Amino acid sequence: MAKKGRVFSGARPTGRQHLGNYLGAIKNYVALQDDYDCVYCIVDLHALTTAEDTRDLRQNTYEMALDWLAAGIRPADSIMFIQSQVPQVTELHLLLSMVTPLGKLTDLPTFKEKVRQQPDNVNYGLVGYPVLMTADIVLYKTDVVPVGVDQAPHIEFAREIVRSFNYRFQTKALIEPQMKNTEVPKVLGIDGKEKMSKSLNNHIELAATPEETRQRVMQMVTDPARIKRTDPGNPDVCNVFSLHKIFSSPEEVAMIDRDCRSAALGCVDCKKLLIKNLNKYFEPFRAKRAEIAQQPDQVWDILHDGAERARALAEQTMQEVREAVQLPV
Ligand code: ADP
Numbered sequence: 001m002a003k004k005g006r007v008f009s010g011a012r013p014t015g016r017q018h019l020g021n022y023l024g025a026i027k028n029y030v031a032l033q034d035d036y037d038c039v040y041c042i043v044d045l046h047a048l049t050t051a052e053d054t055r056d057l058r059q060n061t062y063e064m065a066l067d068w069l070a071a072g073i074r075p076a077d078s079i080m081f082i083q084s085q086v087p088q089v090t091e092l093h094l095l096l097s098m099v100t101p102l103g104k105l106t107d108l109p110t111f112k113e114k115v116r117q118q119p120d121n122v123n124y125g126l127v128g129y130p131v132l133m134t135a136d137i138v139l140y141k142t143d144v145v146p147v148g149v150d151q152a153p154h155i156e157f158a159r160e161i162v163r164s165f166n167y168r169f170q171t172k173a174l175i176e177p178q179m180k181n182t183e184v185p186k187v188l189g190i191d192g193k194e195k196m197s198k199s200l201n202n203h204i205e206l207a208a209t210p211e212e213t214r215q216r217v218m219q220m221v222t223d224p225a226r227i228k229r230t231d232p233g234n235p236d237v238c239n240v241f242s243l244h245k246i247f248s249s250p251e252e253v254a255m256i257d258r259d260c261r262s263a264a265l266g267c268v269d270c271k272k273l274l275i276k277n278l279n280k281y282f283e284p285f286r287a288k289r290a291e292i293a294q295q296p297d298q299v300w301d302i303l304h305d306g307a308e309r310a311r312a313l314a315e316q317t318m319q320e321v322r323e324a325v326q327l328p329v
Contacts, residue, residue, distance in 0.1 A: 003037050005143030008177070010041035010083065010136055015060035017067040018203035020187040020196035023246065028146055028182050030072040038078040039140045039310065040068065042303075045083050045090070046132060049125040050118065065299050067206055070289035079313075081306030083136065088314035092135040093128065095325060099164040100131050108157070134158040138174045139314045146180045155179045171324035173317065185246070192221035192239040207289055210279040217275045222267045223260075233260040233267070240267070240274055247277045 011025060032038055042061050051057070061082060073080055083089060105111060105127050114129075115122050125132075137145055137158055145155050155177060162174045186195055189202025196203050204216045220240050226233040235241035235257050244253055252273060259265035292299065322329070 004035050005037070006039060006140060007032050007036040007144050007146060007180070008039045008041070008137050008140055008142035009146055010043040010046070010133070011064070012047040013042050013044050013057060013061040013064050014198055015056065015063045016205045016207050017064060017071075018196055018198060018205050019243070020189075020203065021067075022071065022206055023187050024148065024184045026068060026071045026073075028184065029068070032146060033072075033074055033077050036144065038073075039142070039313075040073060040078055040080045041083050041136060041310075042081070043083045043133075043136065045125075046129060049123060049129055050114070050121075061303075062296065062299060063207075065303055066289055066292055069292055069299065069302065070285050071206070075302045075306065079140075079306045079309045080302060081310045082303055085304070085307035086139070086310045086314050088311065088318045089132070089135050089139055091318060092139055092314075092321060093132045095321060096131050096135055096161055096165060097128060099168050100161055102127070104157070105130065108153070110154070130154055130157050131161065134161045137177050138162055139317050140310065141175050141313070141317060142177045143175065144180045145177045146182045148182060148184050152179060152181075169324040169326075171320070173320035173324050185242075188239045188242065190216055190220045190239075192224075204278075206282055206285060210275075213278055213282075214275045217271050217278065218268075220271065222270075226267065229266050230263055232263045235260045240270055243278070244270075244274055247281050248273065252277075 009025070009029060011021070014021070017026060029038065029040055042064060044057060044061060047057065048054070065080065068080060069075070108130065111127065111129070114126055118126075133154060134157070137155075145158075147155055156179075159176045162176045165174055166172060188194065189196040189200055190204065191200075191202045194200050194202055204213060208216065217240070222240050223233045223235075223238045225231070225237075238260070241253075241256060241260070244256055248256070256265060256270055256273070260270060
């Protein structure tokens with residue numbers, strides 16, 4: 001079946017993925033494969049801009065790749081690879097940096113946030129983060145980038161860089177990527193307040209064992225106003241209920257909505273049901289993950305093969321780019 005175009009998305013190698021990564025990105029990556037040629041990149045170079053040390057970089061890359069494969073990324077259909085294994089991206093990054101105003105980069109809210117987060121490590125790479133991201137996207141002649149609303153300014157920025165480059169060098173070598181707005185939920189952590197994130201240690205890993213899942217769910221904060229078992233609860237402010245809406249049947253969701261409000265259902269029983277449903281939902285994922293993990297070399301082979309296919313696309317684009325810039329041949 002003819003595909004609708006090429007999709008690109010990248011994520012930093014953060015190791016074992018959690019429910020937030022799954023619902024916010026991976027699930028969508030898997031679905032997009034039916035309609036698009038997909039290029040999924042583990043952006044290890046981007047990770048270096050904030051990494052305190054790189055000891056876990058390889059292991060985190062492997063674990064993330066394993067999760068992607070177990071979740072349903074099909075390496076025969078999609079290109080799944082590691083950013084640094086396509087050196088053309090660094091060349092394009094440099095060339096794009098020549099048409100990117102420095103002031104715009106330092107004005108970006110994401111840059112300012114990083115400066116606040118790591119005042120002692122405001123490195124050059126951090127400033128160029130969006131330029132490298134643009135290079136990633138355009139190197140593969142990407143048509144569409146799936147983004148949540150919060151990422152939209154980055155894609156708009158990438159489009160501006162592409163326009164500047166094409167205008168400055170009078171070329172059509174680079175394609176302005178389109179945004180595909182994807183409705184993804186913001187998944188809260190077990191604290192019920194902050195976005196689920198590994199760095200906050202408020203996450204639930206997809207690859208957790210049933211027992212680990214049980215322990216994490218049992219720690220989840222529910223409606224803070226519900227103190228005694230006999231107090232009626234408010235599912236609208238309860239993160240356990242948010243997850244039920246995704247992982248439980250419509251009948252169960254209706255029952256919880258009703259019985260929590262009347263206090264017929266307590267938080268412990270409500271959590272037990274979520275544990276059961278989460279473990280059931282991720283059982284095939286976990287089985288597949290365990291099977292793939294028996295041959296770690298296969299994961300690396302898939303990534304190397306992906307890099308080879310990515311390099312072929314990248315080199316084509318770079319030949320046009322070098323020609324446009326009139327770099328001597
Ligand atoms: P990156 O910096 O590469 O975005 P993250 O690990 O923060 O790395 O996120 C990877 C993907 O998972 C992104 O698409 C992000 O939006 C999504 N994601 C991460 N945490 C959550 C969350 N709590 N809720 C929804 N989506 C999330």
